[in-house]
Amino acid sequence: MKKLEIIIRPSKLEEVKQRLSDIGIHGLNYSEVYGFGRQHGHTEVYRGKTYEVDCLPKIRIDVVIHDEALDKVLDALSVARTGHIGDGKIFIYDVLDAIRIRTGERGPAAL
Amino acid sequence: MNPADTAFIMLCAALVMLMTPALALFYGGLVRSRNVLSTCMHSYAALGLISVLWAVFGYSLAFSGDIAGLIGNLDHVFLLGVGGAADGPVSNLPHSVFMIFQCMFAGLTVALISGAYAERIRFSAMLLFSALWMVFAYCPMAHWVWGGGWMAQLGAVDFAGGAVVHMASAAAALACAHAVGPRAGLGKTPMIPNNLPMTLFGGGLLWFGWFGFNAGSALAANALAGHALVTTHLATAGGMLGWMLVERIRTGKATTLGAVSGALAGLVSITPAAGFVNFMPALFIGFAGGFICYGGVLLKNRLGYDDALDVVGIHGVGGTWGALATGLFAAASVNGVDGLFNGNPYQLWAQFVSVIGTWIFVYIVSRVLLKITDVVLGLRVSPDAELQGLDISLHSERGYTM
Numbered sequence: 375m376k377k378l379e380i381i382i383r384p385s386k387l388e389e390v391k392q393r394l395s396d397i398g399i400h401g402l403n404y405s406e407v408y409g410f411g412r413q414h415g416h417t418e419v420y421r422g423k424t425y426e427v428d429c430l431p432k433i434r435i436d437v438v439i440h441d442e443a444l445d446k447v448l449d450a451l452s453v454a455r456t457g458h459i460g461d462g463k464i465f466i467y468d469v470l471d472a473i474r475i476r477t478g479e480r481g482p483a484a485l
Numbered sequence: 486m487n488p489a490d491t492a493f494i495m496l497c498a499a500l501v502m503l504m505t506p507a508l509a510l511f512y513g514g515l516v517r518s519r520n521v522l523s524t525c526m527h528s529y530a531a532l533g534l535i536s537v538l539w540a541v542f543g544y545s546l547a548f549s550g551d552i553a554g555l556i557g558n559l560d561h562v563f564l565l566g567v568g569g570a571a572d573g574p575v576s577n578l579p580h581s582v583f584m585i586f587q588c589m590f591a592g593l594t595v596a597l598i599s600g601a602y603a604e605r606i607r608f609s610a611m612l613l614f615s616a617l618w619m620v621f622a623y624c625p626m627a628h629w630v631w632g633g634g635w636m637a638q639l640g641a642v643d644f645a646g647g648a649v650v651h652m653a654s655a656a657a658a659l660a661c662a663h664a665v666g667p668r669a670g671l672g673k674t675p676m677i678p679n680n681l682p683m684t685l686f687g688g689g690l691l692w693f694g695w696f697g698f699n700a701g702s703a704l705a706a707n708a709l710a711g712h713a714l715v716t717t718h719l720a721t722a723g724g725m726l727g728w729m730l731v732e733r734i735r736t737g738k739a740t741t742l743g744a745v746s747g748a749l750a751g752l753v754s755i756t757p758a759a760g761f762v763n764f765m766p767a768l769f770i771g772f773a774g775g776f777i778c779y780g781g782v783l784l785k786n787r788l789g790y791d792d793a794l795d796v797v798g799i800h801g802v803g804g805t806w807g808a809l810a811t812g813l814f815a816a817a818s819v820n821g822v823d824g825l826f827n828g829n830p831y832q833l834w835a836q837f838v839s840v841i842g843t844w845i846f847v848y849i850v851s852r853v854l855l856k857i858t859d860v861v862l863g864l865r866v867s868p869d870a871e872l873q874g875l876d877i878s879l880h881s882e883r884g885y886t887m
Contacts, residue, residue: 418677419736421746421782421795425675 413460500697510687519874527599600794601658641839647757655801660851667791688745720771724751727775750778753803812836
């Protein structure tokens, strides 16, 4: 099993969810996060005073998949690409085990 | 007693009351999320506290009789003799209706100050200072301008409270910013408004309530009240455009906070002039007010005081501009007083004296009262409490639980 930690633009969340659903990924979690990479931030102006905001809002999706689904999932995630700085990153981890709490099933069957 | 006037002023009193909750929204949206409730609380608590004190002795000190042109007497403490008879300062309204209309002004004025000390003052200190300030600053000012005191005798005019409400609250705000000191981390960490939609809605409600504030200051349902309503609306619209324009020029974009700040600048600027100037001068006063107050809010960065929500920049600078503009543009055809441009230079002098008198008197009194409050209670929360936010540390609540 592989765990993917996917950081994307907030505006890409719906498309990514749709594509993952289309290829049979039936569960994921996402959260709003703030951070910076090469994109850095932007400026905001309040009553004439300018602030440099270095951390931007992003969406982080966590999903655990079967090993053989990896290429298909990565291919689907290309929908998050705009070609501009700030598209985000994908981190891939090996997963030791998984448990479905309701039934006690373990391993890939629990996904 | 005039029933139409009575109905109108009762409605205006309700409109002015709404301005304090509106101010809670306006200020509450501008602070960081950990202080949203404590900032709203400053306005609400001021309304409650000042209303009680007003009934007990504040009204009497401001509007009952006269002692040496400085303060009223104690004939109407506990509202003794304030009833349904039209025997108050005006003969067309029940005394009680006049009293409650003025009560709303006192509550709002004290609430306005809170923009300066938001995000760091102790709640008990805020209450004590507010109570003292009503007695030693607001009541004398209201007496001087509207109760027949020395500013009225001098001939200075202030239609709806440019001096009593806006300059006075701003002079107190400046004193608070000096005495309480800057917020921890100012200039190092960004202090970004937590909820601008709330501020925008609060600003809109202020605009609405201000019709009661300015038109109601005619104290009758008459042509002068209608005139003040029109000047108020035109100046506010002008102020909004003025601020948006200067922002567009300086930073390239008009902002929503700028638009609502400009509207407020227009409202403040027209307040002393609303029943004394014609429509086009009113529009100009508001438009220029948007420009001038934009400069006013930048002043704090230059002068180094932390007036957190720009009470000085908007109410102080706008109120001062409005008072002087009244001396420039007043027309006898509106309300019997001519300004400089209508051949009466003395009026500008009288306005100038009232401006200087207000700033100096209120600033000094406020510093003394803040010193007393600091000795008795301590003005400021601990650094830990400030970091945690006043909502949790002073009120054990959070504004947002998502």
